[in-house]
Amino acid sequence: MSAEGLDNSMLEPRHQFAERLFDLEQDLIRLGSVAARMLQKAMRSLKDTDTALAREVIDEDDVADDLDLHIETRCMRLLAQQQPMARDLRTIGSILKAIADLERVADFSCDIALEVIHLAEELRYEPPARLFGMGDKVFQMVLDTLDCFSSRDLDAVQRLCTTQDDEIDDLYREITDELLAHMKEEPTVVTQAARLLFVAHYLERIADHCTNVGERIHYIETGQLKQLNVP
Amino acid sequence: MSRQETSAPSSAARGSKIEVQNLSLWYGKTRALENISIAIPAHEITALIGPSGCGKSSFLRCVNRMNDLIENVRIEGKVCVNGEDIYAKSVDLIALRRQVGMVFQRPNPFPMSVFDNVAYGPRIHGRRNRVELQEIVQRSLDAAVLWDEVKDKLSSPAMSLSGGQQQRLCIARLLAVEPDVLLMDEPCSALDPVSTFKIEELMLGLKEKYSILLVTHNMFQASRVSNFTGFFLSGELVEFGKTEELFEKPRDKRTDDYVRGRFG
Numbered sequence: 291m292s293a294e295g296l297d298n299s300m301l302e303p304r305h306q307f308a309e310r311l312f313d314l315e316q317d318l319i320r321l322g323s324v325a326a327r328m329l330q331k332a333m334r335s336l337k338d339t340d341t342a343l344a345r346e347v348i349d350e351d352d353v354a355d356d357l358d359l360h361i362e363t364r365c366m367r368l369l370a371q372q373q374p375m376a377r378d379l380r381t382i383g384s385i386l387k388a389i390a391d392l393e394r395v396a397d398f399s400c401d402i403a404l405e406v407i408h409l410a411e412e413l414r415y416e417p418p419a420r421l422f423g424m425g426d427k428v429f430q431m432v433l434d435t436l437d438c439f440s441s442r443d444l445d446a447v448q449r450l451c452t453t454q455d456d457e458i459d460d461l462y463r464e465i466t467d468e469l470l471a472h473m474k475e476e477p478t479v480v481t482q483a484a485r486l487l488f489v490a491h492y493l494e495r496i497a498d499h500c501t502n503v504g505e506r507i508h509y510i511e512t513g514q515l516k517q518l519n520v521p
Numbered sequence: 522m523s524r525q526e527t528s529a530p531s532s533a534a535r536g537s538k539i540e541v542q543n544l545s546l547w548y549g550k551t552r553a554l555e556n557i558s559i560a561i562p563a564h565e566i567t568a569l570i571g572p573s574g575c576g577k578s579s580f581l582r583c584v585n586r587m588n589d590l591i592e593n594v595r596i597e598g599k600v601c602v603n604g605e606d607i608y609a610k611s612v613d614l615i616a617l618r619r620q621v622g623m624v625f626q627r628p629n630p631f632p633m634s635v636f637d638n639v640a641y642g643p644r645i646h647g648r649r650n651r652v653e654l655q656e657i658v659q660r661s662l663d664a665a666v667l668w669d670e671v672k673d674k675l676s677s678p679a680m681s682l683s684g685g686q687q688q689r690l691c692i693a694r695l696l697a698v699e700p701d702v703l704l705m706d707e708p709c710s711a712l713d714p715v716s717t718f719k720i721e722e723l724m725l726g727l728k729e730k731y732s733i734l735l736v737t738h739n740m741f742q743a744s745r746v747s748n749f750t751g752f753f754l755s756g757e758l759v760e761f762g763k764t765e766e767l768f769e770k771p772r773d774k775r776t777d778d779y780v781r782g783r784f785g
Contacts, residue, residue, distance in 0.1 A: 304782040373741050375768050375780040513770025 307372050311381060314364055318385055319436050321357040322392045322503075324350065326432040328399035329496065333425035335406045336417065336489065347403035354396035361389050380513060384506035388439070391499040395432060398492040398499075405485045415482035418468050421490060424461040428493045428500075431458070435500040438507050447508050451501040451518035458497040465490045538563035538702060538732040539584060544598035546579055546588065546756075553579045555756040557598070561749075566724055566733045568743035568764065571753035572779070577736045580753065581704050584734060585621035586614060602702060619646065622695035626707040628687035630679035630694075635662075635671050638679045638690055642698035657697050664730075665693035666723050685716025689723065696727075703727065705735045709742065721746045740780055744768045752776045 328347050335343035365386050368374060374382055409415075431454050438447045469483045469490070501519060509515050539561035546554040554576045561567050569577040582588045583600055586607060600607050607617055619642070630638050639658040640648075648654060658675070662668040667689040671682070679690055688708060695703060705724070709717040724733055724746050737743050743750050744764060751761040752771075760767060760776045771777045778784050 303784060307782070375740065375744070375782075376771050376777045378781050379769060 304372075307368070307374075307378075310364070310368060310372075311374075311378060314361060314368070314382070314385055315439070317357060317361050317364075318389060318392070319439060321354060321361065321389055322395075322432065322436040322439070324354050324357065325392050325395035325399065326429060326436070328354070328396050329402070329425075329432060330429050332399045332402040332406065333422065333429065335403060336409075336425075337422060339406070339410050339414075341407050341410045344403035344406040348400050351396055351400045354393055358389050358393040362386060377510065380510045384510050388503045388506045391502045394499050395496050398496050401492050402489050405489050409482060409485050412482050412485075413478070415479045415486075417486050417489075418465055420461060420465050420468070421486060421493075424458065424465060424490065424493050427454070427461070428458060428496050431455075431497050431500045435503045438504060442507060442511050444508060444511055447504045448518060451504045455497050455501045455519055458494055462490055462494040536563050537561060538602065539734070540599075540601040540604070541583075542599040542601075544580070544583060544596070544600060546576075546583060546597075547593075547595045548591070549593040553756050554583070557758045559751060559758060559761055561732065561734060563732045564728055564730075565748040566728050566735055566746050567749045567751065568735045568737055568747035569751045569753060570737060570740055570743050570779075572784075573738075575753040576756040577751075577753045578706055579756075581623075581706055581734060581736050584702070584704055585618050585623055586612075587623065589614070619698045620700055621702040621704060622698065622700040623704040623706065624688070624691055624695065624708045627711045628684060628691050630682070630687050630690050632678070632680065634676045635679050635682070635690060636675040639693050639697050642694060646698060658693075661693040661697040662690075664696050664727070665689045666719065666726070667693055683716070685712050685719055688712060688716070688720060692720075692723065692727075700731065703731050703733045705733060707736055707738060710738065717742070740768070752779060754779070 328350050331343055331350075332347045334340065335347065365382050368382055372378075431450065434446065434450055434454070437443075438450060466487060469487050473480045473483045505516070505518055508518060537560040539559075541557055541559045541561075544554055544557040545552065557580060569580060571577045579588065583596065584602070584607075588594045588596065596608065602617075602621060606612075607621075631641060633641070636658055639661050640654045643654060643657050648657065659668060659672075662671060667686060670686060671677075671690075674681075679687065682690060688711075692703075692708075709720050712720065721742065724735070727733065728748075735743070735747060747764045749762065750764045750767045752759045752767065752773075752775075754775055760771060760773045762772070767776065768780055771780060
C-alpha cells in the first residue's frame, strides 16, 4: 500500500473485474480437481470392491454440483454487470461451457461408483486389467485438462484432444471386445460384464468431456471455435 | 494497416458509401489523424470507438467538412462520398451538408416550434408550399419515430420536448432534407437509457435507407447497433472490421486491451 492507502494495482482499469475473473478460473480448477478425485476414488473402489468408498464418491457429487452452480452464478453476474469483451468474453463463455463438462466428469464418476455398489451384490467377477489402465489414463487426462487450463499450452491441448483421446477410444474398443467375448463364453457373468461395459463407456465419455474443455481453451487463446479431433 | 484490412467485407457487395484515402489532419502543429484509409459501406451502421482524443470525432467531422470551421486546420488525403471528392474546389458546402447530415452529442433544436424545426431545412432549400411542407414534416417525424408523440403539439416549442424527443426531432430535421449519410457524434451521451434504446432502434430502422457513421464512447452501444466498427487510437485507425469479430476476437492487441477496458 502506498502512503495514500491505495495500492497502485487498484488504480488499474477494471482491476476488480480482473480479480473476479481470476477467482472464477481458480474455482474451475477446484471443480475439476474435485471431479478428478471422485474419478480416482471410484476406480479404486472398483479395484478393491470398496462400497464405502463408492458411497463417499456419490456423496461428494454435492460438492461438485454446488461449485458448478456457484461458478455459473458468478459468470452470469459478471456478464450482466461487467459486459466483458474480447478475451474476457471468450473466457467467461468458455468457463460456462467447461464447468458443465467438468460437472459431467463428476456425474460419470458417481455412475461408476453406483456400478461398484451393484457389482458388490453380484458374484465376484474380475474386471479386465486394461479397464484399470484405461481408468488411470482417463484420470491423467482430467489432470492434464486442468494443467492446460492453467498453462494455456496449446500444444498440450492438441495432444489431449488427439493422441490422448484416440488412445482412450482404442482402449474402449478393446475392452468392449474383451467383455463381449467373455459374455458369449460365460453367460453367468453377463450382468457383471455389462456393468463393466458401462464403466468403460463412462470413462470414454469423461475423456470426451476433457477434449471439450480442451477446445474451449483453444477458443480462449485463438478466438477460433472448432473441433480439434476431426476423424 | 494495409488497404485490405480497412475495407468492410461486405462493401464490395453493396458498395462503399464513403472512401477515405491517406487522410491526415493537423490542428496547428498537432497531428490529430494519421494516414487514415477506410471504406465505409453503404446502408450499414459503422461505429467508431476509441478513448478521448483518439481522433474519432475529428474523423467524423472530415466527412462533411465541419473541420473547415476550425482555425488552423490542415487536411491531407482524399475523402469521397458516392465517389466524389468532397474536398474538391467545386464542391458546394451547403449541398454537401444536406447530403451528409450530422447529429450532435446534445440535442440542438432551434428555438422555434416542432413543425418549424423540421420544415427549416426544406424551406431554406426552396420548398415553400404549405401542403408539401406538411407532408415532409409528417414523413420525417414518422421516420424518426416521433410523429405519434408530437402530432398534437406541432406548434409547441421544440424546447418543451424531452431530451430523447429533442434528439429524435433533430434526426427528423436532418431526414427532412433527404440526406444520404448520417453522421452521429455521441448521439445518446446526454440521454437516459430508455431514450438511448429508442435512438438505437431508430438507427437500426434508418440504415435501410441511409448509411450511418456513429461515434460513440459506449462500446456496448457500438456492439449492439453497428455492423462494422473502427478502433481509433492516437489518431491512428488501429483496426476496422465486422463488429462481432472486433469485439469477440480483435486482431490487434491494442484493440483487445481497449475493448476489455484494460486502458483508456
